[in-house]
Amino acid sequence: MATPAQLGLMDAASPVMEEMIYFHDHVMLVLILITCLIFYSMLVLMFSKYIYRFLTDGHVIETVWTVIPAIILVVVALPSLKLLYLTDELDNPQLTIKSVGHQWYWSYEYTDYYDIEFDSYMLPIGDLVGGDARLLEVDNRVVLPVDTSVRVLVTAADVIHAWTVPALGLKMDAVPGRLNQLALQCSRVGTFYGQCSEICGANHSFMPIVIEAVPVDVFESWCDGMLDSD
Amino acid sequence: MADVPAGRLPKPQMRGLLISHLKKHSAIALVFAMGVTLAYKFAVADPRKRNYEEFYKNYDVKREFEAMKEAGVFHSARPSWESSDD
Numbered sequence: 001m002a003t004p005a006q007l008g009l010m011d012a013a014s015p016v017m018e019e020m021i022y023f024h025d026h027v028m029l030v031l032i033l034i035t036c037l038i039f040y041s042m043l044v045l046m047f048s049k050y051i052y053r054f055l056t057d058g059h060v061i062e063t064v065w066t067v068i069p070a071i072i073l074v075v076v077a078l079p080s081l082k083l084l085y086l087t088d089e090l091d092n093p094q095l096t097i098k099s100v101g102h103q104w105y106w107s108y109e110y111t112d113y114y115d116i117e118f119d120s121y122m123l124p125i126g127d128l129v130g131g132d133a134r135l136l137e138v139d140n141r142v143v144l145p146v147d148t149s150v151r152v153l154v155t156a157a158d159v160i161h162a163w164t165v166p167a168l169g170l171k172m173d174a175v176p177g178r179l180n181q182l183a184l185q186c187s188r189v190g191t192f193y194g195q196c197s198e199i200c201g202a203n204h205s206f207m208p209i210v211i212e213a214v215p216v217d218v219f220e221s222w223c224d225g226m227l228d229s230d
Numbered sequence: 231m232a233d234v235p236a237g238r239l240p241k242p243q244m245r246g247l248l249i250s251h252l253k254k255h256s257a258i259a260l261v262f263a264m265g266v267t268l269a270y271k272f273a274v275a276d277p278r279k280r281n282y283e284e285f286y287k288n289y290d291v292k293r294e295f296e297a298m299k300e301a302g303v304f305h306s307a308r309p310s311w312e313s314s315d316d
Contacts, residue, residue: 018282025275029267036263044255052248131302143306146291187286189295191303212306215295222306 001193017169090183093151101161101174104203116226136193141210145219152182162197186213
């Protein structure tokens with residue numbers, strides 16, 4: 001999860017988020033180039049004592065400062081579109097889960113191989129134990145196998161919500177009456193946190209998402225445990 | 231007056247000052263901007279890619295999972311000391 005005073009993006013836990021971080025670095029290069037050019041130009045202009053009394057037009061410079069930004073936009077847009085299509089790519093998902101937004105909790109359904117359904121409520125502050133993150137922990141976490149392509153179908157039961165996990169580079173609106181598809185793949189084990197990202201009422205800030213990425217055998221044991229508890 | 235050197239001042243540039251000024255400062259601006267950009271690329275962007283590559287090169291899922299499990303991170307797999315405490 002994010003740490004206090006964190007400025008950069010969270011460490012990636014999925015291939016798509018890694019590509020987003022690299023794209024962010026790419027755009028930062030362009031922004032730094034433009035900012036340094038503007039900064040130096042401003043300094044020179046501020047400290048210059050010269051005035052050119054006969055300046056009427058500048059056709060060459062106007063052409064230059066039209067063409068160069070167009071080239072910059074192409075340099076930014078091409079990798080951006082490539083990443084955009086990458087986020088939509090679904091690589092033969094081995095598992096499909098459904099995530100349904102309610103006011104104010106998430107419910108999950110694993111109906112591929114098992115019939116597992118559960119609700120995921122935020123843990124109130126009084127129920128937290130040492131090391132737990134305030135406003136982020138839930139009673140029932142989403143357990144998923146690591147290194148497995150998963151399809152998440154996101155919808156809502158009442159108003160619009162949004163299912164978000166920043167470390168995995170995921171965000172998708174949960175719209176009532178609509179199924180939105182997300183491609184998810186955890187590259188490493190661990191717990192990954194997110195929060196509802198579409199204003200949905202009084203407790204919009206209190207319906208977090210927690211994903212546990214575990215090895216496949218542990219996932220299967222968890223599924224058996226969930227079926228037994230039903 | 232005695233300390234003013236004898237001789238003529240160099241003749242100032244009378245024509246084309248704007249163009250020469252622009253050329254000089256455009257070159258400096260470009261070098262400065264490219265320098266800072268390349269510094270970001272070699273100091274931040276490329277090391278970040280290498281770090282991710284190194285991290286996943288020898289990443290052992292089982293080892294990392296066991297370490298996190300023993301630290302009590304997961305709800306789906308509790309640490310061994312928890313069951314022995316029970």
